[in-house]
Amino acid sequence: MSYRGRFAPSPTGPLHFGSLIAAVGSFVRARARAGAWLVRIEDLDPPREVPGATQDILATLAAFGMVSDEPVVYQSQREAAYRQAFAQLRAQDLIFPCWCSRSDLEARNGLHLGACVSAPDSTRAPAWRVRAADREIHFIDFLQGPQSQQLARDVGDFILRRVEGWFAYQLAVVVDDADADISEIVRGCDLLDSTPRQIYLQQLLDLPTPQYLHLPLALDSDGQKLSKAFSARPVDRHDPLPALRAALDFLGLGDAVRGVEPNPQALLASAIAHFDLSQLRKHSAFAAGADCKA
Secondary structure, X not given: OXXXXXXXXXXXXXXXXXXXXXXXXXXXXXXXXXXXXXXXXXXXXXXXXXXXXXXXXXXXXXXXXXOOOOOOEEHHHOHHHHHHHHHHHXXXXXXXXXXXXXXXXXXXXXXXXXXXXXXXXXXXXXXXXXXOOOOEEEEEEOOOEEEEEEHHHHOOOEXXXXXXXXXXXXXXXXXXXXXXXXXXXXXXXXXXXXXXHHHHHHHHOOOOOOEEEEEOOEEOOOOOEOOHHHOOOEOOXXXXXXXXXHHHHHXXXXXXXXXXXXXXXXXXXXXXXXXXXXXXXXXOEEOHHHHOOO
């Protein structure tokens, strides 16, 4: 199968430097493999969405020289596909309703495993959980190396549909990646811990498992991950070169673009032409790009 990669931001605010690293890393990797690069907007959490953020993110990506090779996919328009996967799991008795609250789970170190602590309550809607396997999930990450997780011990029965009725990220991303024939997922290391859960769901739904490459995270001066939740400054799409150079340098691709004509397309083309997986930064670090002009 030909290479197909993707970038999947959530519209909870403008694109910031940490997300730019994931976008650039996934784009350059896809182009270096002569593959397609797709964009999916993960708008599954209405209370956290910021009006206009989707359009702003797409405009910023374009200003940085990155445009989806296929029509942008919106998770908010994909509920039928999630319902079908949910019904498939339910028909196999692999998921169950759960009325447990956070306080109910405190005695279990925050994990749900086996029978619910709370009794069924017909007066309120339940969340739906998948039964966690009592086995190790192993995979090889192209940058971070061998990974494993014991689902029952480390994660427990995890939620696939929230009390509010919205499908959870873990289910949606698995269905979307399979439907888009994504061959490799390039994203930040903050999602490395989610990968075993997604592989488990792929197995339950009889879906292919893509390859994985988790990029290091850009940290602020206090060692915290740059994120919209911590008010990370947005990158400036009207002056993209400083942040783009900083992102390429953070990834370990800075040498490939030194002396290159100062425009986004030229910088990306040079990074693609000289891409070397062995040169990618592996560990998270403070990023000077976090202070790029906003």
